[in-house]
Amino acid sequence: xxxxxxxxxxxxxxxxxxxxxxxxxxxxxxxxxxxxxxxxxxxxxxxxxxxxxxxxxxxxxxxxxxxxxxxxxxxxxxxxxxxxxxxxxxxxxxxxxxxxxxxxxxxxxxxxxxxxxxxxxxxxxxxxxxxxxxxx
Numbered sequence: 001x002x003x004x005x006x007x008x009x010x011x012x013x014x015x016x017x018x019x020x021x022x023x024x025x026x027x028x029x030x031x032x033x034x035x036x037x038x039x040x041x042x043x044x045x046x047x048x049x050x051x052x053x054x055x056x057x058x059x060x061x062x063x064x065x066x067x068x069x070x071x072x073x074x075x076x077x078x079x080x081x082x083x084x085x086x087x088x089x090x091x092x093x094x095x096x097x098x099x100x101x102x103x104x105x106x107x108x109x110x111x112x113x114x115x116x117x118x119x120x121x122x123x124x125x126x127x128x129x130x131x132x133x134x135x136x
Contacts, residue, residue, distance in 0.1 A: 001075055003082050006035035006048070013037070013045050020063055021050070038066060038079055046070045049079045054096050059087045061097040080112055088135040095135060101127040 006014065007030065014026050014035060021029070029035050029050060038047040047066035054060040061083065066075050087095050097114065099105040106129055114131035121127055 002039045005033045006030045006037050059095045096132050098130045
């Protein structure tokens with residue numbers, strides 16, 4: 001497995017697969033190095049991870065998605081740990097993410113030492129759990 005920073009050439013892949021981001025935000029996020037592409041050993045794309053900044057000062061992982069056949073094999077963990085390490089190298093002491101309460105991802109993040117920090121309740125949506133992790 002290989003994790004690389006997305007390049008302009010990854011635009012189509014992200015646009016086609018990530019339905020939770022506005023099209024006009026993809027290239028700026030690529031150019032700001034805020035999207036990672038996950039690749040299998042043959043070099044084929046198997047997922048992505050993207051982030052932004054909560055309150056414009058705290059790295060917030062917005063999305064990690066991995067193709068079904070690669071889930072549960074450490075790919076997500078490897079991507080998150082790489083991202084955390086890069087955020088630490090940039091001088092950040094805290095990172096954040098969130099997941100819906102009806103998703104299994106909350107258990108994944110807790111195993112990686114993320115702690116509940118609050119929640120958000122939007123109309124007609126499941127409870128969104130906000131999680132944080134101190135980078136040591």
